Structures are given as C-alpha cells and as structure tokens.
Amino acid sequence: MAKLDLNRVPMPKQEPEARSENYDEVALGYSDEEALAEANRCIQCKKRPCVQGCPVGVDIPEFIDALRNNDMPEAVRSLKAKNALPGVCGRVCPQETQCEEVCTLAKKGAPMAIGRLERYVADWELNHQNDSNREVAPATGSRIAVVGSGPAGLTAAADLAKRGHQVTIFESLHVAGGVLMYGIPEFRLPKRIVQAEVDYVRSLGVEIKLDSVIGKTLTVDELQEVGYDAVFLGTGAGLPMFLNIPGENLNGVYSANEFLTRINLMKAYLFPEYDTPIKVGKKVAVIGGGNVAMDAARCAVRLGAGEVHIVYRRSRNEMPARLEELENAEEEGLIINLLTNPLRFLGNDQGWVYGMECIEMDLGEPDDSGRRQPMPREGSDFIIDVDTVVVSLGTSPNPLVPSATEGLNTTKRGTVIIDEGTGKTTKAKVWAGGDIVTGAATVISAMGAGKRAAASIDAYLQGK
Amino acid sequence: MYQIVAKEDVTPQIHLLEIHAPDVAKKAQAGQFVVIRLDEKGERIPLTIADWNRQKRTVTVVFMEVGKTTRKLANVKAGDSIANFVGPLGRPTRIEKSGTVVCVAGGFAIATIVPIARAMKQAGNRVISIMGFRTKALMFWEDRLRRFSDQLIITTDDGSYGREGVVTVPLKELLEGTQKIDRVIAIGPTVMMKFSSITTLPFGVDTVVSLNPIMVDGTGMCGVCRVTVDGAVKFTCVDGPEFDGHKVDWDELMARQRTYLDEEKRSLEMWQQEQAGG
Ligand SMILES: Cc1cc2nc3c(=O)[nH]c(=O)nc-3n(C[C@H](O)[C@H](O)[C@H](O)COP(=O)(O)OP(=O)(O)OC[C@H]3O[C@@H](n4cnc5c(N)ncnc54)[C@H](O)[C@@H]3O)c2cc1C
Numbered sequence: 001m002a003k004l005d006l007n008r009v010p011m012p013k014q015e016p017e018a019r020s021e022n023y024d025e026v027a028l029g030y031s032d033e034e035a036l037a038e039a040n041r042c043i044q045c046k047k048r049p050c051v052q053g054c055p056v057g058v059d060i061p062e063f064i065d066a067l068r069n070n071d072m073p074e075a076v077r078s079l080k081a082k083n084a085l086p087g088v089c090g091r092v093c094p095q096e097t098q099c100e101e102v103c104t105l106a107k108k109g110a111p112m113a114i115g116r117l118e119r120y121v122a123d124w125e126l127n128h129q130n131d132s133n134r135e136v137a138p139a140t141g142s143r144i145a146v147v148g149s150g151p152a153g154l155t156a157a158a159d160l161a162k163r164g165h166q167v168t169i170f171e172s173l174h175v176a177g178g179v180l181m182y183g184i185p186e187f188r189l190p191k192r193i194v195q196a197e198v199d200y201v202r203s204l205g206v207e208i209k210l211d212s213v214i215g216k217t218l219t220v221d222e223l224q225e226v227g228y229d230a231v232f233l234g235t236g237a238g239l240p241m242f243l244n245i246p247g248e249n250l251n252g253v254y255s256a257n258e259f260l261t262r263i264n265l266m267k268a269y270l271f272p273e274y275d276t277p278i279k280v281g282k283k284v285a286v287i288g289g290g291n292v293a294m295d296a297a298r299c300a301v302r303l304g305a306g307e308v309h310i311v312y313r314r315s316r317n318e319m320p321a322r323l324e325e326l327e328n329a330e331e332e333g334l335i336i337n338l339l340t341n342p343l344r345f346l347g348n349d350q351g352w353v354y355g356m357e358c359i360e361m362d363l364g365e366p367d368d369s370g371r372r373q374p375m376p377r378e379g380s381d382f383i384i385d386v387d388t389v390v391v392s393l394g395t396s397p398n399p400l401v402p403s404a405t406e407g408l409n410t411t412k413r414g415t416v417i418i419d420e421g422t423g424k425t426t427k428a429k430v431w432a433g434g435d436i437v438t439g440a441a442t443v444i445s446a447m448g449a450g451k452r453a454a455a456s457i458d459a460y461l462q463g464k
Numbered sequence: 465m466y467q468i469v470a471k472e473d474v475t476p477q478i479h480l481l482e483i484h485a486p487d488v489a490k491k492a493q494a495g496q497f498v499v500i501r502l503d504e505k506g507e508r509i510p511l512t513i514a515d516w517n518r519q520k521r522t523v524t525v526v527f528m529e530v531g532k533t534t535r536k537l538a539n540v541k542a543g544d545s546i547a548n549f550v551g552p553l554g555r556p557t558r559i560e561k562s563g564t565v566v567c568v569a570g571g572f573a574i575a576t577i578v579p580i581a582r583a584m585k586q587a588g589n590r591v592i593s594i595m596g597f598r599t600k601a602l603m604f605w606e607d608r609l610r611r612f613s614d615q616l617i618i619t620t621d622d623g624s625y626g627r628e629g630v631v632t633v634p635l636k637e638l639l640e641g642t643q644k645i646d647r648v649i650a651i652g653p654t655v656m657m658k659f660s661s662i663t664t665l666p667f668g669v670d671t672v673v674s675l676n677p678i679m680v681d682g683t684g685m686c687g688v689c690r691v692t693v694d695g696a697v698k699f700t701c702v703d704g705p706e707f708d709g710h711k712v713d714w715d716e717l718m719a720r721q722r723t724y725l726d727e728e729k730r731s732l733e734m735w736q737q738e739q740a741g742g
C-alpha cells in the first residue's frame with residue numbers, strides 16, 4: 001500500500017481584510033490540482049465508515065474514486081444519487097462531526113476533506129452541462145404536496161419525483177430554498193448555488209408554487225380534499241426566540257431572523273438599489289453562540305460596523321458554532337465576550353437602543369443538555385455601549401401549520417410528533433421532517449428526514 | 465405574477481387596485497391583509513384587504529402614496545403585473561352580533577372599514593360609522609360606507625365637509641349619549657387609533673384596533689412586527705393585526721414605525737431623481 005499522505009489540502013480563502021468589505025464567497029474552492037491531490041489521499045478502506053457517518057448515505061469512496069480517475073460525470077452521478085443538494089452540503093455541512101469525524105485517516109489526525117471534494121464535484125457540474133442525473137421513473141399518477149422548500153422539502157420532492165410521482169411544493173416566501181436563501185449569507189453559501197440546486201429539483205418535474213402560506217392560503221385538509229394523496233411538511237423552525245428582558249423592542253434591536261432576512265433574502269446590503277433597508281450602527285452586539293450568531297456578526301462587519309461583539313453566556317467550549325466559522329469570524333475582527341449575559345437594553349427618548357446592561361457568569365453543574373449551567377455572579381453587572389443588537393437565541397417551529405391542522409400533534413416545544421422510522425405524523429397521510437420535527441438543527445439532518453419520509457410515502461403509495 | 469385587473473385613482477394620492485389572485489380571493493375575510501412585492505428589487509409591504517370577488521377571483525387593495533414602493537405602485541396600470549401577492553394573512557375580524565357597533569375610520573383606512581362594517585351589519589348589528597379626513601378633497605367612499613351604516617358621521621380637520629374636527633369628538637359624544645355602545649372598531653393612522661382608544665377607555669367599551677407596524681415576511685418568521693399588548697410581546701402578522709386598543713403600547717409602536725424614516729426618504733429621493741432624469 002502507498003504511504004499515507006497526512007497533508008490535508010487547505011481550502012483557499014479570500015484574505016480577511018478584503019472579504020470583510022464584500023459579500024463574495026469567503027472559501028474559494030479547490031482548483032483541479034488541489035482536488036486531485038486531496039482525492040489521492042483517500043485509501044479506499046474496506047470499512048467505509050464515512051458512508052455511515054453521512055446522514056443521507058452518500059457513497060463517498062465511490063465519488064472520490066471517480067474524481068481521481070477523472071471521470072467527473074460519474075462522480076456527479078454517484079453523489080447526486082443520494083444527495084440532491086451537494087453544492088449546498090459541501091459548503092455548510094458540519095463534516096467534522098459526521099463523515100470526516102469517522103474517516104479512517106481521522107485517527108491519524110488528517111481526515112479526508114470530504115466536504116471540500118463534494119463542493120468541487122458539485123461546482124464542476126454547475127460549470128459543465130451534464131444531464132447524467134435526470135432519470136425519472138415512469139409516472140405513477142400519484143400526487144404529493146410538499147410544504148416548505150428548505151432542504152427537507154427539496155429532498156423529499158426530488159426523491160419522490162425520481163420515483164415517478166407528481167410533486168408540488170408550496171412555499172410561503174417569494175423564493176424557494178428556505179434557510180439556505182433567507183438565513184445563510186451569500187459569503188458562505190452563494191444564492192446562485194442554491195438556485196442551481198433548486199432548478200435541478202424543478203428539472204425532475206417538481207412544480208414549485210411560491211407565495212403559498214399553508215394554514216392561510218390553503219390548509220392541509222384542503223390539500224387533501226383537492227386530491228393530494230400524501231402531504232409532507234417541511235416548514236422548518238422559523239419562529240425567532242427573544243430574551244424577554246426590558247428594552248427588547250427598542251429600535252435597533254433585531255431578531256437574527258429579521259436581520260438575516262433583510263440582508264440575504266431582501267438584499268438590504270445593496271440598498272438603495274434594492275428597496276429593503278437595514279440600519280447597522282457603529283457598535284453591534286450579537287447575542288448567542290451558534291452558527292446563526294456568527295453569520296449575523298459577520299454580516300454586521302460587512303455592513304460597516306466599527307466594532308462587533310459576540311455576547312455569549314457560556315464559555316468557548318460550549319459554543320455550538322462550527323469551529324471553522326468561529327475562526328473565520330475571529331479573523332474578521334469580531335470581539336467575543338464569553339460568560340456574559342444581557343439583563344436589559346437601555347434606550348434614549350427616541351426609542352433607540354444605546355446600551356446594554358450585562359452580568360458576568362460562572363459555570364456551574366451540567367444541565368439537561370450536558371453543558372455546564374451558567375450562573376450569574378452577584379454584583380458583576382456592567383454596561384456595554386451598543387447602537388445595534390441582534391438577538392440570536394435560536395428558533396422554534398412556526399405554529400402556523402400545526403395550529404390550522406386538526407389531528408396534527410405537537411410536543412410542548414411546538415415540534416411536530418412523528419414516527420422516527422417513517423416520518424409519519426399523527427394525522428393520516430401526512431408526513432413531516434426537518435427542523436419542524438427536531439427544532440433548529442442542520443441542513444443534512446433535514447435532508448435525511450426528507451429522504452426517510454419520501455421512502456415511506458413511496459411505500460405507502462405503492463401499497464395503495 | 466399577479467395581474468392588475470382594474471385600477472382607480474380614488475383621490476390623487478389614494479389608489480385602488482383590483483388584482484387577479486385566485487387563492488387569496490377564495491379565502492379573504494374582513495380584517496385580513498396581504499403582503500406584496502412589486503418586482504425583483506422590491507421590498508415586501510403589507511396592505512389591508514379592502515374587498516374581494518370570489519367569482520372574478522380578484523382581491524382589491526387601497527393604498528396611499530407614502531414612500532417609493534407605494535409611489536411605484538401608483539404608477540401601475542390595468543394589465544400590468546406585480547411579482548408577489550401573498551395572503552390572506554393575519555386573523556380575520558371577530559364578527560358577531562354585539563348590538564351597536566361604532567366603526568371609526570381615518571384617512572385611507574376607510575377602505576379597510578367598509579368590509580368590516582358590511583360584515584357587522586350582516587351579522588345583525590346596528591352600525592354607526594364615523595369617517596374622518598384632513599380635507600374634503602381626500603374623502604372617498606362615503607356612499608359605500610353609508611350603505612352598511614345606520615348612521616354615518618363625517619369629520620374633516622379643516623371643516624371643508626361634514627363636521628369640523630377629529631373623529632374622537634363625535635365618538636365621545638356617542639359614548640356619552642343615551643344609546644348603549646357595545647363595541648368600537650377604530651382603524652386608521654396610529655395616532656388616531658391611540659386617541660380613539662383613550663377616548664373609549666373611561667367608558668369601558670370593548671375597542672378593537674388594526675395595527676400597522678413594519679413587516680417583512682408576514683408569517684411570524686422575522687419578528688419585526690412585534691408589539692406589546694397587555695405587557696406581552698405579540699407578532700402583529702400572526703397574532704393580529706387586530707388587538708384590544710386599551711392594551712396596546714402605543715408609544716413603542718410609534719417609535720418602531722419610525723425606524724427607517726431616513727432610509728425611506730433617501731430611497732424615495734433617489735427614485736424621484738431617476739424618474740426625473742429618465
Ligand atoms: C443563519 C443560519 C445559519 C445556518 N448555518 C448552518 C450550517 O452552516 N450548516 C448546517 O448544516 N445548518 C445550518 N443552519 C441550519 C439549517 O439551515 C436548517 O437546519 C435547515 O435549513 C432546516 O431545513 P428545513 O427544510 O427543515 O427548514 P427550512 O430551511 O427552515 O425551510 C422551511 C421552508 O418552509 C417555508 N414555510 C414555513 N412555513 C410555511 C407555510 N406555512 N407554508 C408554506 N411554506 C412554509 C419557509 O418559508 C421555508 O422556506 C443554519 C440556519 C440558520 C438560520
């Protein structure tokens with residue numbers, strides 16, 4: 001066997017000074033040579049732990065092998081057989097806790113850069129006409145309604161269309177893609193990539209109806225009445241959570257969803273060319289420690305804020321953000337205030353925020369989530385001057401669909417209850433998956449849920 | 465795309481659009497709203513539903529020219545299309561037989577109150593309407609509102625038509641009068657709703673207002689439309705738009721509505737320059 005190569009090929013990136021002034025993608029992607037060099041590191045081990053590590057079961061050794069044999073159409077075919085959105089996943093999946101974590105080379109400290117190779121293959125396809133993967137089974141005559149066009153809905157739709165079913169996606173916003181369009185910023189996930197993958201789903205025969213708020217424009221029961229044989233709910237976790245402390249409704253205090261939606265979906269960073277405005281001051285505090293907080297903070301940097309703080313109530317170890325994004329954020333000059341919790345926001349007589357009273361925290365015993373519980377330290381309160389605040393505490397499922405759908409049961413947290421193996425809800429002929437079931441999670445877990453439900457829906461339709 | 469079936473200039477600054485939107489037309493109820501977007505670069509703005517025609521599958525909205533979007537919308541002609549038209553959003557007005565209902569409308573909100581007055585009348589209520597305008601030239605739909613009202617009072621700030629003064633004066637007289645008032649529905653500019661609520665408070669009469677904060681998605685996703693009602697945070701687009709006027713934190717709402725005044729001005733000026741140049 002050839003000698004092990006433990007030099008992971010690094011990802012070329014825009015320099016921090018340059019990128020903090022533009023919205024272009026930060027990670028530039030491998031060149032052909034870099035991709036080949038990285039692909040050649042794969043030892044094609046027998047155990048193939050990476051395939052188990054992938055929530056949608058991509059045959060990783062197979063596509064890497066095709067790549068290094070310079071058979072790109074085959075690499076694309078192999079990848080897309082399991083994953084309809086590889087350009088997205090290659091960019092935003094937490095590979096370090098999935099396929100790459102279990103890679104045989106990880107034991108030697110240098111796992112294969114699977115995400116980067118996935119992105120390389122997806123981008124190759126985008127730049128080359130390639131019709132290798134539009135195979136669709138003969139029409140079955142069954143009709144399926146998919147609600148929501150995020151990763152869960154798109155994946156379920158693609159899988160069902162490939163099996164010959166007629167699929168319509170209903171989406172409340174004016175574009176398809178869910179969080180991929182309204183949440184994750186352009187510099188991390190270009191919208192052109194998302195739309196190319198949405199177009200691929202359309203090319204399988206899926207119809208996408210925008211401006212359709214299920215629960216309002218149409219209800220789930222009405223979808224069933226007009227003849228949809230099955231309904232899949234993938235409406236995500238779009239409801240922003242707030243701190244519920246004084247001053248939270250002052251001007252200049254945003255939810256992360258509002259902040260990111262204005263910027264990404266409505267392109268407020270191009271105001272006034274685009275009509276939607278955003279106001280970012282000189283000193284911004286983003287509250288929270290997840291990917292969403294990092295995205296909001298990095299947007300604030302690009303919108304010209306002089307100083308951007310991440311305010312997080314636990315320590316760095318507990319931060320849920322991807323390591324790579326935290327590093328990127330720090331390179332761009334973010335200031336991280338750990339073990340700090342806001343108590344209230346201070347406003348001027350015009351109703352604008354000018355400060356934030358915080359308290360220092362100590363870590364106590366582990367809580368239900370296994371993370372050490374932060375406890376306020378008496379008498380340690382202090383004031384930070386801020387003129388913009390972004391509250392990024394997470395989201396919960398939007399109750400619009402559940403509250404308008406009789407028989408669809410939810411948990412106390414508002415998530416839809418399903419059967420784990422199939423994605424079936426408590427309502428007949430209705431399946432669900434993605435963030436609406438799990439609460440805010442990941443792109444790939446939502447896709448896995450879409451896949452699982454599609455298989456169950458297909459089995460149900462065949463048995464009819 | 466959603467086609468404009470008919471356009472009417474109700475007054476020089478207030479316009480009516482009848483839009484082909486079958487799904488919305490099927491469901492629309494009094495008190496609900498839509499979110500529209502004009503074109504690729506447009507913003508999403510909420511507009512209250514003024515009427516609907518289930519046979520023609522159209523929805524009617526009435527709006528006043530304020531910023532860039534509403535001015536651009538005023539330039540749209542019958543036969544043109546707009547990019548997005550989503551709805552019906554929000555909860556419909558609670559329509560029930562309560563006895564005597566006073567419908568108070570200020571300015572272009574007259575268009576919102578008409579379907580509510582109609583539904584109230586159909587539900588068997590005695591309907592008294594008060595409509596207020598700055599001046600006679602801005603007045604419209606007197607005949608429509610009269611059709612659903614047992615009594616109609618008109619005020620103008622400058623006295624050019626009807627009674628001189630603001631709507632709260634006749635409202636107070638009604639409350640002090642001999643007939644029992646069971647419910648007040650006040651819709652219009654935020655200050656007008658605030659003062660209508662202040663007027664009814666001492667009389668303990670149930671007062672419904674329809675709030676118009678800034679919105680983006682209109683589905684509960686962004687939280688920009690949050691208002692404080694009875695000490696609790698509510699999202700206007702899903703929990704409203706109608707709330708108990710006695711419990712709304714009006715000053716907070718008014719401050720929040722001013723968030724983007726500078727940007728709105730800049731956007732409008734740029735557009736006007738472009739129009740002049742082109
Ligand atoms: C800023 C941000 C950054 C993130 N970064 C990452 C990352 O780096 N890596 C990662 O793996 N994950 C990341 N996530 C999480 C990931 O994006 C989500 O877990 C994933 O998108 C969930 O997919 P979904 O299909 O369940 O829902 P969503 O993507 O939320 O899609 C739901 C769709 O349904 C629509 N909808 C909602 N209600 C209705 C209705 N009533 N009728 C019709 N349509 C409706 C919504 O408009 C939306 O388009 C991030 C999330 C955010 C917000």
Ligand code: FES
Binds near residue numbers: 686
């Ligand atoms: S408009 Fe976004 S939550 Fe109401």
